[in-house]
Amino acid sequence: MATPPTPRTLHIYYRHVHIKTDKNSRDPNKARPEWFSHENCFRNLMKTLLRDPQASRVTVHIIYDGTVEDFQDDFIAKYCANPALPLKVRLIAGGSDKNSSLITLHLAQTEALQPQDVIYMLENDYLHQDGWVSKVLEAFDSGMAFQYLSLYDHQDKYIYAMYEDLRSKVLHSASHHWRTAPSSCASYLMERRTLEADYDILSQGLPDYYFFNKLSEERQRVLLTPLPGLSTHCMTGYLSPVLAWDRMAQDAAAD
Numbered sequence: 001m002a003t004p005p006t007p008r009t010l011h012i013y014y015r016h017v018h019i020k021t022d023k024n025s026r027d028p029n030k031a032r033p034e035w036f037s038h039e040n041c042f043r044n045l046m047k048t049l050l051r052d053p054q055a056s057r058v059t060v061h062i063i064y065d066g067t068v069e070d071f072q073d074d075f076i077a078k079y080c081a082n083p084a085l086p087l088k089v090r091l092i093a094g095g096s097d098k099n100s101s102l103i104t105l106h107l108a109q110t111e112a113l114q115p116q117d118v119i120y121m122l123e124n125d126y127l128h129q130d131g132w133v134s135k136v137l138e139a140f141d142s143g144m145a146f147q148y149l150s151l152y153d154h155q156d157k158y159i160y161a162m163y164e165d166l167r168s169k170v171l172h173s174a175s176h177h178w179r180t181a182p183s184s185c186a187s188y189l190m191e192r193r194t195l196e197a198d199y200d201i202l203s204q205g206l207p208d209y210y211f212f213n214k215l216s217e218e219r220q221r222v223l224l225t226p227l228p229g230l231s232t233h234c235m236t237g238y239l240s241p242v243l244a245w246d247r248m249a250q251d252a253a254a255d
Helices: 019-025 038-050 068-072 076-080 097-110 132-140 192-202 208-219 245-253
Strands: 010-016 058-065 087-092 118-122 126-128 170-172 177-181 188-191 223-227 231-233
Touching: 010 038, 010 097, 010 132, 038 058, 038 076, 038 126, 038 132, 038 245, 058 076, 058 097, 068 076, 068 087, 076 087, 087 097, 097 118, 097 192, 118 132, 118 192, 126 245, 188 192, 192 208, 208 223
Parallel strands: 010 058, 010 118, 058 087
Antiparallel strands: 118 188, 126 231, 170 177, 177 223
16 A cells, blocks of 8 residues: 655745844835734734644744844744744844845755745745635645745736736636746745755845746746735735735734
């Protein structure tokens, strides 16, 4: 009798930095919805994760770019001190978004993970829908032909002139539709074996648009994004369409 495959684990690498540094080191002109806060994004992540029936298959690595003093002064410290939450904390000294991304990639690449495990490189300004964990694991087990997954249904694909002639293939897993996309932001998912195979490109430090295009053109990698979105980048004018993200932020803020 054949041995059943080992269930996948989803490893979230959540990149975070003290808000005082975030304002200086990233785009200072980034427009945010009025309901946005980094803490609400994190609370939403934990609530949607813990409410998911597949929560036991998830680990969360907090990759904190800063000093011990900054960490102790950060809202995230109180959550990391809660033994009921599946959180592992690592402090790094990246000093910039690019460096912290490269350090996090290296940490994931050197972690003792199974080849089929899923890695989620996640920035700290995303909201998620309930059920996203199960849908991610479902997608990777579905047999759909892809290597990369984003949970963000990019609003720019609907409004930018450069995408007027964009053609996508629409696929489906058991409970969700997905479309092929040319690129995504720096919050994306892949199997551990994909990270190993593409680490040479991912570790070049290219902006997200360029490394996704390089992966597509040189390796024929396929990126899928969901219809509708399972997450959103919290930028005014660029939220994943048709979903009430303001209500999800309110739910996150509620005790």
